Amino acid sequence: KNEVEQSPQNLTAQEGEFITINCSYSVGISALHWLQQHPGGGIVSLFMLSSGKKKHGRLIATINIQEKHSSLHITASHPRDSAVYICAVARGDTDKLIFGTGTRLQVFP
Amino acid sequence: SQTIHQWPATLVQPVGSPLSLECTVEGTSNPNLYWYRQAAGRGLQLLFYSVGIGQISSEVPQNLSASRPQDRQFILSSKKLLLSDSGFYLCACNWDSWNTEAFFGQGTRLTVV
Numbered sequence: 001k002n003e004v005e006q007s008p009q010n011l012t013a014q015e016g017e018f019i020t021i022n023c024s025y026s027v028g029i030s031a032l033h034w035l036q037q038h039p040g041g042g043i044v045s046l047f048m049l050s051s052g053k054k055k056h057g058r059l060i061a062t063i064n065i066q067e068k069h070s071s072l073h074i075t076a077s078h079p080r081d082s083a084v085y086i087c088a089v090a091r092g093d094t095d096k097l098i099f100g101t102g103t104r105l106q107v108f109p
Numbered sequence: 110s111q112t113i114h115q116w117p118a119t120l121v122q123p124v125g126s127p128l129s130l131e132c133t134v135e136g137t138s139n140p141n142l143y144w145y146r147q148a149a150g151r152g153l154q155l156l157f158y159s160v161g162i163g164q165i166s167s168e169v170p171q172n173l174s175a176s177r178p179q180d181r182q183f184i185l186s187s188k189k190l191l192l193s194d195s196g197f198y199l200c201a202c203n204w205d206s207w208n209t210e211a212f213f214g215q216g217t218r219l220t221v222v
C-alpha cells in the first residue's frame with residue numbers, strides 16, 4: 001500500500017463545477033504539498049500546509065492532521081484547470097517528500 | 110525570485126548511450142537539490158539529493174549517478190542507458206526542509222529505445 005493515496009485517479013467536470021480531490025496518508029508528516037502538473041509541462045507548487053486551510057484564488061486546500069487527510073478544492077472550475085494534481089507529504093521523521101500518483105482532472109467547456 | 114531550470118524537456122536515447130540532464134537554480138544560494146523519477150503509473154521516487162557542492166546521497170541503487178559541481182547546479186548522468194531508465198525525471202529544490210517553500214523543474218521525459 002502506498003504511503004500517500006489520492007482519489008479519484010481521474011476526474012472529469014463541466015466548466016463551473018466545484019471539484020474536490022482527496023489525499024490520504026499513513027505516515028507522520030511535517031507538511032503537505034499540493035502540486036499542479038500541466039501536460040508536457042513542469043510542476044508548480046500550489047500550496048504547502050501543515051494545519052488548517054489555505055486559499056489562493058479559486059483554490060482551497062485543507063488538512064486534518066488527526067485524520068491524516070487533505071483535500072484540494074477548485075471552485076468555479078475552468079478548462080484551464082485541466083492538469084494533474086499531485087499530493088506530496090514531507091515525512092516528519094526523515095523529511096523525505098513522498099508523492100501520490102496524482103489525479104488527472106479534465107474540465108470541459 | 111527563485112526559479113529552477115531543467116533541460117531538456119524531452120529526450121529519446123538509444124540503449125547503451127550516455128545521459129546528462131541538467132538542473133540549475135537561480136535567485137538564491139545553498140539550496141537542497143533533488144532528482145526524482147516517475148515510472149508509468151507510479152508516484153515520483155527520490156533518486157538523489159544534495160545539501161551542498163560535491164555532497165550527493167543516493168536513495169536507490171541504479172544505473173544513474175548525480176553530481177553537484179556548483180552550488181546551484183545538479184546533474185543526473187548515466188554512462189549507458191537501459192530500457193528501464195525510461196520515465197519522467199524531475200529536479201526539485203528547497204532551502205531548509207520540505208516544511209518550507211519548494212520549487213520544481215519542468216521535468217524531462219526520457220524514452221530509451
